[in-house]
Amino acid sequence: MTVQTSTADRTTTPHTSAAIEMTAVVKTYGRVRALDGLTLSVARGEVHGFLGPNGAGKSTTIRILLGILRSDAGRISLLGENPWSHAVSLHRRLAYVPGDVELWPGLTGGEAIDLFSRLRGGVDTAKRDELIERFDLDPRKKGRTYSKGNRQKVALISALASNVELLLLDEPTAGLDPLMEAVFQECIREAKDQGRTVLLSSHILAQVEALADRVSIIRAGRIVETGALADLRHLSRTTVTVQVEKDIPQLTTMTGVHDLVREGPQLHFSADTAQLPGIMRALGEHDIRSLTATPPTLEQLLLRHYGSEDR
Amino acid sequence: MNTHTATTARTRGENPGSTRLLTSAPPGTHGRHAAPAGHRDHPAHRAERGTNLTGLGTLLRFMLRRDRWRLPLWVLGLSAMAAYFSNAIALVLDGSSLEAMTVFAKNPVMGLITGPGYGFDDITVPRFIVGMYGVFLMLGAALMSILTISRHTRSEEQTGRAELVRADVTGRHTQLIAALVLTLGMNVLVALGTTVAFAASEAEPRPFSSALLFGASIGAVGWVFAGVAAVTAQLSAFARACSGIAGAILAVFFIVRGLGDMSAVQGGDLEWLSWLSPLGWAQQTAPFTLDRWWPLLLCVGLLVVLVPVALALQSKRDLAAGILPDRLGRPTASAALSSPFALALRLQRSSLLWWSLGVLIMGVVFGSFTSAMAESADGMPPEILAIMGGADGIVDGYLGFMGLYFAIIVAVFALISAGGLRAEEQGFRTEPVLATGVSRPGWMLAWASVSFLGALLLMALGGFGEGFGAAASTGDWDLLGPTFVGHLAQTPAIWALLGIAFLAYGIVPRVMGIGWIVFAASAVLAFFGTMLQLDEAILDLSVFVHIGQYPSVDLEPAAIAWLTAGGIVLTLIGAVGFRRRNLITA
Numbered sequence: 001m002t003v004q005t006s007t008a009d010r011t012t013t014p015h016t017s018a019a020i021e022m023t024a025v026v027k028t029y030g031r032v033r034a035l036d037g038l039t040l041s042v043a044r045g046e047v048h049g050f051l052g053p054n055g056a057g058k059s060t061t062i063r064i065l066l067g068i069l070r071s072d073a074g075r076i077s078l079l080g081e082n083p084w085s086h087a088v089s090l091h092r093r094l095a096y097v098p099g100d101v102e103l104w105p106g107l108t109g110g111e112a113i114d115l116f117s118r119l120r121g122g123v124d125t126a127k128r129d130e131l132i133e134r135f136d137l138d139p140r141k142k143g144r145t146y147s148k149g150n151r152q153k154v155a156l157i158s159a160l161a162s163n164v165e166l167l168l169l170d171e172p173t174a175g176l177d178p179l180m181e182a183v184f185q186e187c188i189r190e191a192k193d194q195g196r197t198v199l200l201s202s203h204i205l206a207q208v209e210a211l212a213d214r215v216s217i218i219r220a221g222r223i224v225e226t227g228a229l230a231d232l233r234h235l236s237r238t239t240v241t242v243q244v245e246k247d248i249p250q251l252t253t254m255t256g257v258h259d260l261v262r263e264g265p266q267l268h269f270s271a272d273t274a275q276l277p278g279i280m281r282a283l284g285e286h287d288i289r290s291l292t293a294t295p296p297t298l299e300q301l302l303l304r305h306y307g308s309e310d311r
Numbered sequence: 312m313n314t315h316t317a318t319t320a321r322t323r324g325e326n327p328g329s330t331r332l333l334t335s336a337p338p339g340t341h342g343r344h345a346a347p348a349g350h351r352d353h354p355a356h357r358a359e360r361g362t363n364l365t366g367l368g369t370l371l372r373f374m375l376r377r378d379r380w381r382l383p384l385w386v387l388g389l390s391a392m393a394a395y396f397s398n399a400i401a402l403v404l405d406g407s408s409l410e411a412m413t414v415f416a417k418n419p420v421m422g423l424i425t426g427p428g429y430g431f432d433d434i435t436v437p438r439f440i441v442g443m444y445g446v447f448l449m450l451g452a453a454l455m456s457i458l459t460i461s462r463h464t465r466s467e468e469q470t471g472r473a474e475l476v477r478a479d480v481t482g483r484h485t486q487l488i489a490a491l492v493l494t495l496g497m498n499v500l501v502a503l504g505t506t507v508a509f510a511a512s513e514a515e516p517r518p519f520s521s522a523l524l525f526g527a528s529i530g531a532v533g534w535v536f537a538g539v540a541a542v543t544a545q546l547s548a549f550a551r552a553c554s555g556i557a558g559a560i561l562a563v564f565f566i567v568r569g570l571g572d573m574s575a576v577q578g579g580d581l582e583w584l585s586w587l588s589p590l591g592w593a594q595q596t597a598p599f600t601l602d603r604w605w606p607l608l609l610c611v612g613l614l615v616v617l618v619p620v621a622l623a624l625q626s627k628r629d630l631a632a633g634i635l636p637d638r639l640g641r642p643t644a645s646a647a648l649s650s651p652f653a654l655a656l657r658l659q660r661s662s663l664l665w666w667s668l669g670v671l672i673m674g675v676v677f678g679s680f681t682s683a684m685a686e687s688a689d690g691m692p693p694e695i696l697a698i699m700g701g702a703d704g705i706v707d708g709y710l711g712f713m714g715l716y717f718a719i720i721v722a723v724f725a726l727i728s729a730g731g732l733r734a735e736e737q738g739f740r741t742e743p744v745l746a747t748g749v750s751r752p753g754w755m756l757a758w759a760s761v762s763f764l765g766a767l768l769l770m771a772l773g774g775f776g777e778g779f780g781a782a783a784s785t786g787d788w789d790l791l792g793p794t795f796v797g798h799l800a801q802t803p804a805i806w807a808l809l810g811i812a813f814l815a816y817g818i819v820p821r822v823m824g825i826g827w828i829v830f831a832a833s834a835v836l837a838f839f840g841t842m843l844q845l846d847e848a849i850l851d852l853s854v855f856v857h858i859g860q861y862p863s864v865d866l867e868p869a870a871i872a873w874l875t876a877g878g879i880v881l882t883l884i885g886a887v888g889f890r891r892r893n894l895i896t897a
Binding site: 059063068069087091092095096098099100101102103104105106107108110111112113114115116118119120121125138139140141144155 | 548649654657740743746749753897
């Protein structure tokens, strides 16, 4: 196996700017504000999870970064340059995988992979063949005969086989089976090891939890939360279940305790993670038979932001 | 509800003849007003019906709903064509000019295209219309059948919508049968529509029964190709391939009967070939001459054979699968496929090849009319002679006019090619290309180059074919060079149209249709403007009238330069506009 390492050489050279820097970006379609003052920062060499429900503005953000859509207001810097005016030179340094890949019906998957790679500036045939093998793709089939998952693989292989600094992935594994999902995660870790930056838009939370160094959560065209997963967890609530001999009245008044419910001998509540030490001390003064504390899942993080729409 | 359709009993050998299907109760109505299941029919009998054709009525109504514009457009369009042919011929040709045109029509090459020419020895206006134009209406009906069947069967399977329908309470053959019923019905309407249009025209065809036979012949061809398309729809998993196979069969039948008819016109001994083609059967009815109805039985007979074949093939295959295997292609791209131009060329390659072949053949065929043209010039109606440059310069006039004719045909290729750029964007295939190191102007101009150069190539091929045919038929090889130049010189008019289309694409792709409007207006003005004695200033609005129909008229270098520059500049402005607008995204 001859896997080229030139990318690592190129991308480990020190850069002064962040990979992606968006400040107060606005994009409107008629009266609809798709992006409403979005501010997003992605450091070089990190895998950045980009979370949000359908229609929150994830794809619009990525397409503005590609210079395919034009923003109405705000400052954008991609690898230190303006993506609208320097689209072409930037595209040689990045690869993009859309969530819904359309291929030419008459071209084979192999032809499409090569074409995309060449238009980006060259194909690493050894890397390409290795990826075709790993993703278990038959490159001889015509574009029209591929299923959604296989079209996705074509775009992924072409992107991952290119020696680029930045990967813009917009729900890249929609339609892939769990085995391929595992291959994908491996490939992203390798890309990170080679020093590439990855913006991974997704709503598969397990994937983001497994891969992302930092996460930004978008809602209605704004970033509502951003940071390392550990930090985000700290800001949110831990689910606690205790088995007690008798009631603990001060829990009802204690700050940081929410949704207290009693179920037989069990008390359920959620606690602000920051207040957890104090709460634990208070519980310690009582007879507790057992205690389980579950750290917040990404899902709960998300629901905290999207749930508020219904309140 | 619909408990009786839940049965899995399958009965083979059901007669799929259309009359029985039409009279059997549409099972889709069961849910609404049928008596409780089990009270009406014997259970076994219901099972038979409930297996393969359940939901026929519902689906048929649904198809009519989907085709509420398409169906009347086809029927009225073909009827309008019939009305146009019959009125135009009746108005333009009188007794002597009709005979002169018939001399021209009895040319063997004309026989190859139009038909056996029944009754041309004792010509009348209705006989002339039937003999010269009938085949085009038949081709129209055949195309209508092929496209309608494909649209409601294979296209539905390819997109996956048929799966939803099949998963509902419908039978295995319901969709195909419903599409057949729809298409056969459309052809009945076409037969009636063309009959009425013809009968009511200035051609005054008498008796009415002959006009009805003419209409029925057109509908009968449509019926046969409904059956052909129903069979080919089973072959490949892709609608385009299925329609393509049906179209190829149509072409083969057209050529087979053409060879037979050519032989008949010449008095050769290959006449029997005409009887091997459904188009031939329909023409052998010879309305207003022999008035034979029985050849239409052959058409109906072929349909009755084809439908069970289609049903049997459908029973043998899986949903969404084809009978023919899908071929594998290259695992890697060829070294050449590495630029936007190479991609644009690759995507338009097969279209360019087919157009090249067609234009070349058309050139040779039309070119070989040259000597017949020269012979029949004296008797031609003055309106037509005027277009061709008068009786003296008829050869040069004809060849110059054909340059314009080819420019109009190739302009259709050019505008379709330009439209392909928009289709790429609407199909979301442009976005991943632009996400690589390809600039927007780079992509658009690569595509435009293929359109521009493709138009030039086709005009060169058309001109060469025309010149070759003219030289071969007259023996005067000095015609080849000037005819080639005269055709090629028309290309800038097409480029100007391309400029308009690409300008629209770059700035407001929604209005790309403007290219077609300018094209249609230009073509009408160029063809009929002089005949209608329109003002010079209005005529000049046409892109086709400025270059000059060489060799009968001198070329205008200034017009060539202006139209070329216009096409290029408009395209470049479009490219700048494309740089500035949002891309259509999913």
